[in-house]
Amino acid sequence: QCERIVAEFGVVHLSTGDMLRDAVAAGSGLGKAAKGAMEGGKLVTDALVIGIVLERLARPDCKARGWLLDGFPRSRVQADALKKAGVSPDAFVLLHVPPEDLVARVVGRRLDPETGKIYHIESNPPPAEVKHRVIQRSDDAPETVKQRLAIYESNLTSVLSAFDDKEESAGTNAIPVVATIDGSRKPDLVYVDVRAAIAERSYAKWAGRMAEDGITNFRDHPPAKAQKGTQPVVVLVHGIGAFSFIWDELAAKLTAEGVRVISYDLLGRGHSLLPPNKRDGGSNNKLIKLGATAHVAQLRSLLVGLGLGEAPIVLIGHSMGGALAALYTQEYGGSSGQAVGGGGAVGQAPGSGAHVVGLALLAPAGLMDSGLLRAARGLAAIAPSLMSSFLKRGQDDAQTKDFTDVNSDGAKATRRTMRLQAELHPQAFEAFFKSVRHFPLFGLGETARSVGATGGLPVLLLWGDRDSVVPFDSCFSRWKEALKPTGGKSCELTTEVASGLGHGFFLETPEPSLSSIAKWLRESILARSYKS
Numbered sequence: 001q002c003e004r005i006v007a008e009f010g011v012v013h014l015s016t017g018d019m020l021r022d023a024v025a026a027g028s029g030l031g032k033a034a035k036g037a038m039e040g041g042k043l044v045t046d047a048l049v050i051g052i053v054l055e056r057l058a059r060p061d062c063k064a065r066g067w068l069l070d071g072f073p074r075s076r077v078q079a080d081a082l083k084k085a086g087v088s089p090d091a092f093v094l095l096h097v098p099p100e101d102l103v104a105r106v107v108g109r110r111l112d113p114e115t116g117k118i119y120h121i122e123s124n125p126p127p128a129e130v131k132h133r134v135i136q137r138s139d140d141a142p143e144t145v146k147q148r149l150a151i152y153e154s155n156l157t158s159v160l161s162a163f164d165d166k167e168e169s170a171g172t173n174a175i176p177v178v179a180t181i182d183g184s185r186k187p188d189l190v191y192v193d194v195r196a197a198i199a200e201r202s203y204a205k206w207a208g209r210m211a212e213d214g215i216t217n218f219r220d221h222p223p224a225k226a227q228k229g230t231q232p233v234v235v236l237v238h239g240i241g242a243f244s245f246i247w248d249e250l251a252a253k254l255t256a257e258g259v260r261v262i263s264y265d266l267l268g269r270g271h272s273l274l275p276p277n278k279r280d281g282g283s284n285n286k287l288i289k290l291g292a293t294a295h296v297a298q299l300r301s302l303l304v305g306l307g308l309g310e311a312p313i314v315l316i317g318h319s320m321g322g323a324l325a326a327l328y329t330q331e332y333g334g335s336s337g338q339a340v341g342g343g344g345a346v347g348q349a350p351g352s353g354a355h356v357v358g359l360a361l362l363a364p365a366g367l368m369d370s371g372l373l374r375a376a377r378g379l380a381a382i383a384p385s386l387m388s389s390f391l392k393r394g395q396d397d398a399q400t401k402d403f404t405d406v407n408s409d410g411a412k413a414t415r416r417t418m419r420l421q422a423e424l425h426p427q428a429f430e431a432f433f434k435s436v437r438h439f440p441l442f443g444l445g446e447t448a449r450s451v452g453a454t455g456g457l458p459v460l461l462l463w464g465d466r467d468s469v470v471p472f473d474s475c476f477s478r479w480k481e482a483l484k485p486t487g488g489k490s491c492e493l494t495t496e497v498a499s500g501l502g503h504g505f506f507l508e509t510p511e512p513s514l515s516s517i518a519k520w521l522r523e524s525i526l527a528r529s530y531k532s
Helices: 002-009 014-026 029-039 045-055 060-066 078-082 099-107 143-160 187-204 244-255 292-305 320-332 370-382 386-401 409-423 430-438 443-450 472-483 511-524
Strands: 012-015 067-070 093-097 109-111 118-120 176-184 217-221 234-236 261-264 312-317 355-364 459-464 492-498
Touching: 002 012, 002 067, 002 187, 012 014, 012 045, 012 060, 014 029, 014 045, 014 067, 060 078, 060 409, 067 093, 093 187, 093 292, 099 143, 118 355, 143 187, 143 409, 176 187, 187 409, 217 244, 234 244, 234 292, 234 320, 244 261, 244 472, 244 511, 261 292, 292 320, 312 511, 320 355, 355 511, 370 386, 370 409, 370 430, 386 430, 409 430, 459 511, 472 492, 492 511
Parallel strands: 012 067, 093 176, 234 261, 234 312, 312 355, 355 459, 459 492
Antiparallel strands: 109 118, 217 261
16 A cells, blocks of 8 residues: 555655664664564664654655655654654554454565565565565564554554544544545555545645635634734735645745745635636526636735735735736735725835735746737637647646656655645636636736836746746746836836746745745845834
8 A cells, every 4th residue: 555655646655664674774773772672572662763753754855745654653652742743644544454364464474675575475475586585574473463463452542542633634624634444455445545535635734714705715824933013914826727735835934934924725726616606696607707807806805804905915926826916916005905006005115004015926927928828718719628628638747847857856746736636626627727718827017017116115026947837038038127127116126046947946946945035025024114
């Protein structure tokens, strides 16, 4: 089961047994202590195992790709140590197998010492070319296995209870972390249930709270330290086919700066819903266009519902989310939530009552070449089913274009989560397709110039120089030109380019981009004072 999970979900496989055996083979102090316990059929002390596990979980690959803990925790002390260290699993999969079957399974295991691969003399015999070298591990002997099972059974209830707390349930969907699965069946049948349990719980962890509109899912990330005076709230806006999971690392970094962060899912993405169509009594949403109006209205409704309609905020948007953040700034960014071009914040330094006091644009759409997009929209208008089918078939492959290295930890984790959204949110593709058809991915020159003419507004323009999704070569210069001072009032523009990276630059290689955003926020925005 572990091999299949690793292959499909791309997580790092962490077997406590393997880690302990590595320590024994290395002859370290910890290894020598572990050797005696393992050969005597006893479990290694909690302190030893916990130290090894926590050290491994802290490595970059586990943080980026996620992890699979195989055979841990086995005691309440170990479970509590994980929780104390802030380690919370998305899913705790318990395979239930009768004890007599377990003994037979373990006693029949054979290890290939050259590859580390595990075989079984009955259910998965080693091939002829390696049969001569497989061995039975000393801790797989019958009496040793029975002793270990007795200890396991005595600890099981207390371990499970550590993950039964309501606070451990995944998101607002309240899906229990623990999934008990009948492991006595054929492996293929067991994996169907294992995969479903992991997928459902992993996706559910991004469910936050439902806004007052009953449509928008958002997550509220409190500051990690006390704030001094009134500080702006950072609002994160994701791109056309993603959802709020892309902001987890940035949210953690910014809350460490002492600011509150709001992330939310666009209409029909993540855990947000598509709004019902009011023109036909709300029975369907086929006629709804997900253009600028609908998306800006969603963000405005969320902020007003949270009491932030006139409060100082900083908008950070990626791709379509960057264009959306600029549109919102143009319409509501002035003082008291007025348009910046209509008596609002133009000429006003942030801190003097403006609503949007900072804007970070990460590879924003809005100024893309219109030719291909117009042609695609024309085809979609004539043959929507054909265009939808074409886009859906190629969606997963298209997402590889976000990354220069599709095998990087960040790329693997992002693509895995996007596949979960496609599988588990029935409206996600429809929302993506409608946004492709109707959102202004091009033609936002007036919006960009309006933002550029907003006096004193800090604006950060950040891009990967190998971006082919929202092409760097053409779009970066267009945004820079539209935002730069042209005489009179102007924004305070900062530009930065992530060398050698593509559209998902801050996901593929988070540093130094996330630190650049945090520095810009700290120096250009948090250093100022704001009206409450």
